[in-house]
Amino acid sequence: MAGAVPGVHTSLAELIDIRHRAREVQLFSTPSRRSPLVGVHHSRLRGRGVDFDQVRVYQAGDDVRTIDWRVTARSQEPHTKLFHEERERPVFILVEQSRRLFFGSGQAFKSVLAARAASLFGWAALGHNDRIGGLVFGDAEHYEIKPRRSKQSLLQLLGRLARVNQGLHVERTPDRDGFSLALRRAREVLRPGSLVVVLCDERALSDTAEQQLGLLARHTDLILLPLSDPLDRALPAAGLLRFAERGAQLELDTHDSDLRQAYQRQAEGRVARWQRLSQKLGVLLMPLGTERDVVDQLRDHLQQRGGR
Template sequence: MNASDGIRVTLSELIEMRHRVREVQLFSTPSQRSPLIGLHHSKLRGRGVDFDQVRVYQAGDDVRTIDWRVTARTQEPHTKLFHEERERPIFIMVEQSCRLFFGSGLMFKSVLAAQAASLIGWAALGHNDRVGGLVFGDNEHYEIKPRRSKQSLLQLLNRLVRVNQSLNTESRPETDALGMALRRGREVLRPGSLVIVICDERALTEGAEQQLSLLSRHCDLLLPISDPLDHALPAAGLLRFAQRGAQLELDTLNVDLRQAYKAQAEARSARWELLAQKLRILLMPLSTQSEMVEQLRDYLNPQRPVKKQ
């Protein structure tokens, strides 16, 4: 393992992520319905008119799509699928800003965000969906138009890697990079798109929250990225931080300071949960403390037994 592992991401690493798609049920299959796409279907305005196929009826399917001829012949309820259900533009919005260029767990937050975007992209492509997205940093964003091609996904991943490789601690952060990216996303999104937002947990400003509300008819999944140190300070004595000439000292042995820091983090998490409930968006916070695929599996398979530490 190289010393740089977990700090910077490489294109080969994101390409290899395609082999892990089968470990997580992100998208529905004829035999299993994903909670993520079940939520997305409930928010679609209408459906396509192009008939695709018939499959066994599943809980949550629209009863109006039942194929009564096949049902009568097989004595088992079957439903019709239309192209809109199988061919959605999937738009992955992923942050790569300097505030993500940090980590005390298995990897930097920027690497975790890139891995999550890659896994979702490969899963969508394997599900025959159009894949595109927007990579945004502190003062820039890059759009990739959704297409049903490996080249389009590789273009997105390549741009993601280039921005990731350029991250450094001397960058001057944009105060509301997420809000600006969401505003741009609203301008380019097509009806029926499924939007997935992967961003720093600390990115939820009032402006970003307003833009998410306006985008909620398209947005179905939020993945706020955090690190254990975002939620709690260790009692490690005097800690010194420096960035662009500015310095900060924290006495982590101060109990009141640690409690106030923890309370602020809990309020931030609660704000995400409240927003997700209000907008009926699926929320899956990811932490650098654990392996990304394991976390997604736990979210999408709640009946799965939890490993003992």
């Protein structure tokens, strides 16, 4: 779609150009800068993904288990070992491009927001020398790219992402099990220790999907990025609204305060469910909305995590 409307559809050119913006947010660590995601990008609990880096003087708050006793004995001063992420870790980007994301009242449709965020993580991972792969799932199909450490693999993922995005339109029939099926497929193909970046609609968290995420979290590290729009959270007091879909019609009186409050409570319930799930699984949750630039949102999340 050469004449893609900015914010409504994306293009491969836009997703490639995002590589320049990946420098604006430190998603992964470099030798000179430590990302707040360092605890997600490797799992010390599972004893993998870390390499010895250097020894320095022990500081308050350091893990006593990493004290280097030999250096401490020689210098008569406590020293601790530092570690950094192992290179070439598989990073798998699972990104939704369904009809329910083909909507937005902010800067971009949720489908475009998902594509931009996926591209940012892809370029950041490639710059970190990791292996990149992913799965693009929509209303009736999914497309899988196996993780490889090559720019070509990322371009293949972004190309497929752009094509599926450009094929979105309001007449498509939604597949409500698409997210669960994509998660099940990811469990089948991913090796233990992979980092999985999940970009999906905030409304996609069904009981089945929650179960699949729990199973996936047993052997991989997850970053959850549910997508929303301001109109997903609150209805405007705009009077009588009429909706039609394949012959069915619905009318809502948005001047009804009880209706608006019930709508808002339902949205708050979805937000709370994601929060409970991330706490239960011990994984990172970074919600994204269409009202703000994706780089700014990710930077804010990382700053908050770094502050903690």
